[in-house]
Amino acid sequence: MDRVIAKKKWTTKKLLTIGGIVALAGLIAASIYFTSGKKRLNVDTERITISEVKKSAFQETIPVNGVVLPITTIYLDATEGGRVEEKYVEDGTVMKKGQPILRLSNPDLALNLVNQETSVYNLLTQMQIANNNAQQNTVTKLNQMTDVENSLKEAERVYNLNKKLFAQKVIGEQEFRQSENAYNYQIQKKKLTAEILRQDSVSTNQQITQARQLYVGSQNALDLTRKKVGDLIVRSPVDGQLTSLDAELGQNKNKGERLGQIDVLSGFKVRADIDEHYLSRIYNDLTGTFEFANKTYKLRIVKVYSQITASRFQVDMLFVGEVPKGIRRGQTLQIRLALSDETEAILLAKGGFFQQTGGNWIFKVSENGNTAYKVNITLGRSSPDYFEVMEGLKPGDKVVTSSYENYGDMQELVLKKN
Known part of the structure; x- marks a missing residue:
């Protein structure tokens, strides 16, 4: 007897076909996704x-690095060149104003001082001799004036007497005219002598004035030379700490050469480097803050240096309010500089x-x-x-x-x- 065989719905071939279609669809979908x-x-x-x-x-801020500096630094330069003969103090010493730091020697300057002193002494001697000669000349001229005045009086007396006698016809006209001429001559001679005396006085005064001016000029030059010799002893110009001293015994220092500096210890300032990009936005009274010993401190810009070096410029800042205790010269601070309000x-x-x-x-x-x-x-x-x-x-x-x-x-x- 025949038996009905049921037809299979999911054959292996059909399953493989469906799987292939799904894989292809996935591949297409993935391709679409990734492309x-x-x-x-x-x-x-x-x-x-x-x-x-x-x-x-x-608040717009920029980070800048600042270095702590003394509030005032005075540089010590050699006002006159010379050889270092003696050092009175060492680098780091706290100085008082006028206290000597070192001594230089300069033989040429010392010789110049001797020559200048000799020149001033010679001028003084010449001026004294000129004064004496002028006084003697004046006395001579005054004596001559006295003689002229005396002769004039005598000629006037004779003239007046002869004038009366001539009117009375006691003497002749010839004698009268002689006395008259003598009198007029003495008048002219007095005028001439007085003019000579005046001109001599003016000339003498001019000579004395010129001699005095020359002496004063030489004396000023001598004082300047003495000051230069005195400057060979380098002294502290203010109270402060001596730093960066660069001088050793026997070393030659040229005029104007840096010897060291004096840091005034009355306070500190901070000098910060800023990128040139911000130059137009930096001005006095801008503020910045920094952290020191777990505490925030405030700084204020007081000076802007417009000179640009290596694409950066500098500003000086002062502490606002409290100054950190224990802060030291040369210390670097990380500052946040505010460019805007909050x-x-x-x-x-x-x-x-x-x-x-x-x-x-x-x-x-x-x-x-x-x-x-x-x-x-x-x-x-x-x-x-x-x-x-x-x-x-x-x-x-x-x-x-x-x-x-x-x-x-x-x-x-x-x-x-x-």
Whole structure:
């Protein structure tokens, strides 16, 4: 008897065909997925830094390095060249004003002093001789004037007498005219003698004045030479600490050469180096802060040096309020210099991403936290810790702020947790 055999619905051939179709569809789907324009990269969340964007108080600051200096430094230069003969103190000594530091010798200057003293002595002697001669000449001229005046009086007496006698016809006209001529002659002689005496007096005064001026000039030159010789002993110009002393016994120092410096110990200032990029934004009264011994201190700019060296310029800052105890000359401070007032802003933590993106875009974490995708952003001002976000992010957004160096041109990061 024939038996009905049931037809199999899932044959091996059919199953293989269906499997092949599914695999092909998966392959096509995967191809479409991976060639759809988005390049993805799996990253371990433990190897990256994810930061949250927040809204908070913000102040634009820049980090600068400052060096502690004495509030006043006076440099010691050799006003006259010479050989170091004696050192009275050593580097680091606290000095009083006028206290000697070292002594130089200069034979040429010493010889010049002797010659100058001799010249002044000779001028003084010549001036005294000239004064004596002038006085004798004046006495002679005065004696001559006295003789002339006496002769004039006698000629006047004879003339007046002969005038009366001639009127009475006691004497002749010839005798009268002689007495008259003699009288007129004595009048003219007195005038001439008086003029000679006046001119002689003027000439004598001029000579004395010139001689005195020459003597005074020579005396001033002598005083200057004495001062130069005195400057061979280098003294402290103010109270302070002697530092950077560069002089050894027997060493020759040229005129104007730096010998050392005196640091005034009444206070300190800080000299900071700033990038030339900020020159137009730096001015007096800007403030900065720094940490010292777990305490914050404040500084204020009092002087801006516009000269640029190696793409940097300098500013001097003074302490505002309390000066840190134990601070020392030459100590380096890490200062945060404020370039703006404190305002509310959307803040993005600084990180290595900026080197690859230039602050133009960032990887933003999706809401489910499984991926991070590119978003364009606009950054504004900055501080040592944060960027100010102008566009592209809002408070609460999470972004990848670590370095993008290994991401290439990836469009999306697939965040994996181990």
